[in-house]
């Protein structure tokens with residue numbers, strides 16, 4: 001992790017979103033996602049990484065890069081001092097299937 005990164009993107013892996021399927025391959029790295037666009041689930045045959053999902057992932061990367069390029073002052077202006085503890089690190093789980101959405105958020109030390 002870069003010392004000054006506001007957002008550290010971790011994780012990876014692919015999973016099938018078909019209800020009840022449960023197929024997952026945690027060994028696939030984020031940097032290799034582009035190789036897996038339109039891959040078919042070996043269990044149920046569904047598309048596990050659509051062009052749209054991959055586009056959402058790229059959007060997420062650009063958001064991370066944008067925030068990491070901002071200074072503390074710039075971020076401070078956006079939050080107008082409303083964040084109680086700006087140094088509190090949080091871990092967010094972000095889904096990229098169909099749309100970008102945060103499915104879980106918690107303090108990093110809990």
Ligand SMILES: [Zn+2]
Nearest residue numbers: 016021041044
């Ligand atoms: Zn499946």
